[in-house]
Amino acid sequence: MRDFLKRxxxxxxxxxxxxxxxxxxxxxxxxxxxxxxxxxxEDEVRAAYDFEDLQSxxxxxxxxxxxxxxxxDFHDLAMDYFQRAHAEGVVHVEMHVDPQAHLARGVALETxxxxxxxxxxxxxxxxxxxxxLIMAFLRDRPAEEAMQLLERxxxxxxxxxxxxxxxxxxxxxPAKFAEVFQxxxxxxLPRVAHAGEEGPPEYIRxxxxxxxxxxxxxxxxxxxxPELVARLREQGTVLTVxxxxxxxxxxVERLDDHPLPELLKSGLNLTLNSDDPAYFGGGMLENFExxxxxxxxxxxxxxxxxxxxxxxxxxxxxxxxxxx
Ligand code: ES4
Ligand code: ZN
Numbered sequence: 632m633r634d635f636l637k638r639x640x641x642x643x644x645x646x647x648x649x650x651x652x653x654x655x656x657x658x659x660x661x662x663x664x665x666x667x668x669x670x671x672x673e674d675e676v677r678a679a680y681d682f683e684d685l686q687s688x689x690x691x692x693x694x695x696x697x698x699x700x701x702x703x704d705f706h707d708l709a710m711d712y713f714q715r716a717h718a719e720g721v722v723h724v725e726m727h728v729d730p731q732a733h734l735a736r737g738v739a740l741e742t743x744x745x746x747x748x749x750x751x752x753x754x755x756x757x758x759x760x761x762x763x764l765i766m767a768f769l770r771d772r773p774a775e776e777a778m779q780l781l782e783r784x785x786x787x788x789x790x791x792x793x794x795x796x797x798x799x800x801x802x803x804x805p806a807k808f809a810e811v812f813q814x815x816x817x818x819x820l821p822r823v824a825h826a827g828e829e830g831p832p833e834y835i836r837x838x839x840x841x842x843x844x845x846x847x848x849x850x851x852x853x854x855x856x857p858e859l860v861a862r863l864r865e866q867g868t869v870l871t872v873x874x875x876x877x878x879x880x881x882x883v884e885r886l887d888d889h890p891l892p893e894l895l896k897s898g899l900n901l902t903l904n905s906d907d908p909a910y911f912g913g914g915m916l917e918n919f920e921x922x923x924x925x926x927x928x929x930x931x932x933x934x935x936x937x938x939x940x941x942x943x944x945x946x947x948x949x950x951x952x953x954x955x
Contacts, residue, residue: 635930636919640954642723642940643716643904643915645848645871647767647797648747649696649729650907651712660698660707668698680910685829685880686799688910693732695910700738705746712908713754713762719916722954723944724754725763727795730780731772740780744787763792763945765823768811770796770803777811781818788818792945795848796824796838804830805837812842821845821945823871828882832856839868846871846943851882851890854897864898869943874918874925876906886925895932902940 654676661668670676676695682688699705709726716724726747733743747764754760766784768777784791794815796808805812805824812822826838828849835853838844839862850870853859863870874889876882883889894901903922908914913921922928941954 632923632930633916633920636923636933637720637916639720639919639933639937640722640941641720641915641919641937642725642902642944642946642954643721644725644846644869644902644940644944645873645904645906646712646724646726647692647729647907648709648712648726649699649732650692650911651715651909652695652699652708653711653909656708656711657695657698660700660704664698664700664704666698666700668694680879682880682910688880688907689799692907692910696729696732697736699733700742702742702746702749705743706749709747709750710753713750713758713760715908715914717754717758717760719914721760721915723761723763723941723946723950725765725792725945727765727767727797729767729769729797730784731769731776734780740783740787744790748790761946761950764790765793765795766791767795767797768808769798770805770807770825771799774807774811777808778814781811781814788820791820793821793823793845795822796826796842797848800825800828800830800834804834806841809841812844816843823848825849827852828877829880832859835859835863839866845869849873849877851877851894853899854890854893860897860899863900867900869900869902869939870894871902871904873904873906873911874921875911875913878921879911886921889925891922892926900939900943901936902943903936904940 654673751762822844823846824838825848827835846869
């Protein structure tokens with residue numbers, strides 16, 4: 632089954648590129664850039680990854696990315712990930728990036744975008760991998776700051792596949808970003824948002840009604856609202872579910888308790904994703920395998936889930952045809 636899951640062409644729709652920073656590269660970049668970290672070894676980094684909830688993870692995630700300073704760093708970060716993903720049978724990667732977290736540290740938007748752009752072009756050339764870029768807004772920062780970022784990103788509007796909404800969910804409902812997402816829509820940019828990871832089903836409704844998103848990242852708490860489930864099913868809205876993330880951030884206590892089987896039974900349009908693979912104990916293949924172990928799904932179920940992702944991906948129709 633591992634071999635089958637590995638060979639299955641997989642598209643990843645929910646990934647934070649800063650969340651692919653493996654301890655090894657983190658230490659190497661700290662050294663290269665003279666950044667000090669509160670860890671003496673890679674093992675100490677790994678030992679610190681014992682999270683209580685989303686916020687306790689975000690604290691280490693923002694600390695970890697402090698080693699990313701130059702264009703080359705962002706290139707190395709993304710290229711290392713693309714190579715690992717390629718080895719797991721991933722053929723298409725859509726990455727969220729959090730520019731506000733870098734701007735706040737004095738790293739220019741251009742540095743981030745050019746570095747990631749170089750890696751994307753290499754992945755296409757050398758790995759036959761397609762990629763997409765989702766510029767995310769940090770929801771625990773003011774909406775005005777998100778709007779400034781959107782305007783500042785004008786040179787990159789052309790290369791953005793979508794805008795997204797991430798970081799600490801509770802207390803920061805989607806409606807806070809109504810204006811920003813309206814502006815993105817006016818610019819012709821597709822929209823996605825994290826909702827219903829730790830937040831209530833109401834946040835998923837808001838993401839649909841106020842932000843007009845085409846996909847919901849996580850969305851697992853929709854099950855608490857049967858009317859919402861019916862709506863998501865009827866609209867065919869894709870949920871980008873991240874099993875190992877939900878486990879490591881204690882959205883569920885054990886993978887066996889994960890709502891995936893019920894989401895599947897409800898007829899929802901689901902995809903499997905890794906979220907922050909360096910922090911949550913595995914990439915796409917590990918997420919697929921963890922589901923296999925927990926739910927004993929058939930090959931057909933995995934084929935359906937992988938196809939859902941290719942169907943919903945931001946990619947050219949020519950590429951989609953090639954992959955289907
Ligand atoms: C994230 Cl798991 C998760 N949730 C919300 N925001 C994030 N940013 C990076 N990983
Ligand atoms: Zn996420």
